Amino acid sequence: MQDDPLIIAGKSFNNRFLLGTGKFKNKTDLKDSIESSETEIVTVALRRIDLERHEENILEYIPSHITLMTNTSGARTAQEAIRIARIAREAGHGDWVKIEVINDSKYLLPDNQETIKATEILAKEGFVVLPYVSPDLYVARELVKVGAAAVMPLGSLIGSNQGLKAKEFIKILIEEIDVPIIVDAGIGAPSHAAEAMEMGADAVLANTAVATAGHPAILAKAFSLAVQAGRLGYLSKLPATKTLANASSPLTGFLYNP
């Protein structure tokens, strides 16, 4: 197997499965899922501390060699996303940021225009910016132009487990955009992840599916393996599909020919 690292902003990763850390029932499931998947990048969020009750800090459960990427979830505008990214960096949590700007509470679709604005400003400030967007070629081109380190198109609605509903549009980004394409959101099963990788996505991020599975650590591992399998399938240069049958065995020398 050839050396095939994922490279984002000059940093090299051996594992192309990214794990979101939200919604886990307990921190042990999260820790076990990080271990079983061997993920090297996880997303986290920032929230006000609940002053009424003691909460364990999630960072105690994330090994230090893992790249933390702060998600700007909760931001409704570019300015709010920028503030979250700056707080995370000031607090020493690094400069990797997933821009997520959402105004709509029903579909939780990302606001592409605000995301472009935030990406431009944060990239200029030296952040490694990975914007989460609806897959749109013009938006992706603009994001690259203003300094995005990767583009994260949604597979389907956040948390829906519907898989690659946006497949044909993501495929366009894979063909046309030069920075890594990381499929994010809606990935509900390992087969979805494999499908994304087979068509040439550079990486896949999942969260809800893993966190809410009966056995999160098992599914985390399955996702990681599916991402690897899909990647190998892509690298193998898959043969085209055909409408009609095509025999696998030789069509000459049959034993029962007259």
Add this chain to the structure above:
Amino acid sequence: MANIILNGKHLDLQNSTTLHQVVDQFCKGNKHVIAELNGTIIKADQWRTLAVKEGDQLELISIVGGG
């Protein structure tokens, strides 16, 4: 007394209460608290010497699980 706004809620504190004391009271055991005072991040090494004052807006923030 000094009335401050802590995470969006009014709170009365003794005069000269330090940031360290506020964090210690409300976030005991959390080693990863981020303090933003009036829009500026205050590094932990300044918490013991910085007293909150009337009208301060203090946000105590933490990294949590997120997608």
